[in-house]
Amino acid sequence: MTDWLTIGEAAEQTGLSAKQIRHYEARGLVRDAHRSDAGYRLYDCHQVQQLTLIRQARYLGFSLREIDALLQLWADPTRASKDVKALAERHRQAIRQRITELQQLEKTLSALEADCRGDDDPDCAILASLTDPEHRT
Amino acid sequence: MTDWLTIGEAAEQTGLSAKQIRHYEARGLVRDAHRSDAGYRLYDCHQVQQLTLIRQARYLGFSLREIDALLQLWADPTRASKDVKALAERHRQAIRQRITELQQLEKTLSALEADCRGDDDPDCAILASLTDPEHRT
DNA sequence: CCTTGACCTTACCCTTGTGGTAACCTTTAT
DNA sequence: ATAAAGGTTACCACAAGGGTAAGGTCAAGG
Numbered sequence: 360m361t362d363w364l365t366i367g368e369a370a371e372q373t374g375l376s377a378k379q380i381r382h383y384e385a386r387g388l389v390r391d392a393h394r395s396d397a398g399y400r401l402y403d404c405h406q407v408q409q410l411t412l413i414r415q416a417r418y419l420g421f422s423l424r425e426i427d428a429l430l431q432l433w434a435d436p437t438r439a440s441k442d443v444k445a446l447a448e449r450h451r452q453a454i455r456q457r458i459t460e461l462q463q464l465e466k467t468l469s470a471l472e473a474d475c476r477g478d479d480d481p482d483c484a485i486l487a488s489l490t491d492p493e494h495r496t
Numbered sequence: 497m498t499d500w501l502t503i504g505e506a507a508e509q510t511g512l513s514a515k516q517i518r519h520y521e522a523r524g525l526v527r528d529a530h531r532s533d534a535g536y537r538l539y540d541c542h543q544v545q546q547l548t549l550i551r552q553a554r555y556l557g558f559s560l561r562e563i564d565a566l567l568q569l570w571a572d573p574t575r576a577s578k579d580v581k582a583l584a585e586r587h588r589q590a591i592r593q594r595i596t597e598l599q600q601l602e603k604t605l606s607a608l609e610a611d612c613r614g615d616d617d618p619d620c621a622i623l624a625s626l627t628d629p630e631h632r633t
Numbered sequence: 634c635c636t637t638g639a640c641c642t643t644a645c646c647c648t649t650g651t652g653g654t655a656a657c658c659t660t661t662a663t
Numbered sequence: 664a665t666a667a668a669g670g671t672t673a674c675c676a677c678a679a680g681g682g683t684a685a686g687g688t689c690a691a692g693g
Binding site: 416 | 509510545546548549551552556557569570573575576577578581582584585587591592594595598599602604605612613614615617621623625626628629
């Protein structure tokens, strides 16, 4: 009487696409799903929960590799929550790092734009700067 | 007497890799390079300047598609600098948008982490939240 | 003259995380 | 019975390159 879901139903419940679910299985992120007689994948609520975790973690920007680690911890009843927290913290630091980089880019772009008159004249400080190997980054 | 550079020399001057330069040619971003009798690609200073533009623009996070547009403008003596500025501005807005998204992610992660005790106990608020399809994003 | 090493050439596979398509089979409803 | 909707695999594509192989070329030195 367990209610099995087809991949489409599981997709709808989790917010993933069926394609994504198959992909995660192919990547070994989740175990191969059960199959109906006709070969249809069937999911129980435990697997739906697992897929939900993937979906939410993807939304938060975790890579599939990181999610793999999260799933290992999730499946391990002897885990320490500090290990989960450490994973999250590392990811958060990566995000902060990326934000800093993007802010620097934005600053540089902003300065370039300020130097460009932005009129109908071909003379353009942005192009001039881009073609100048000034501070070789 | 024009001093032609081989691809390695052009790479060194621009900060690109030889691989990247070939890639840009294959993508049609730059015209096919001249060739020596032996088939070696040869670059003049105009092309080196063009490659420098690509390198700098890539550094600023422009996509190759955007750079294609920049190169069109660069090559066009009748360009209006406002068109260049508009390209830069659009890119800058995309960066700002991305920063906002990442900041939101960071905030969410931060909140999750705050709820996790991070000790040796398996009970973990982060995992609990991830497996909960609460606010289906 | 010939070798050695550094450089060049093409061509192919790998990455990340999907989307798209085709060709085909199953289930469900009419 | 038939058609729509949904499942299956397998393959191609993207961005923007990196890695490697198998081979051609160039300059220096013994």
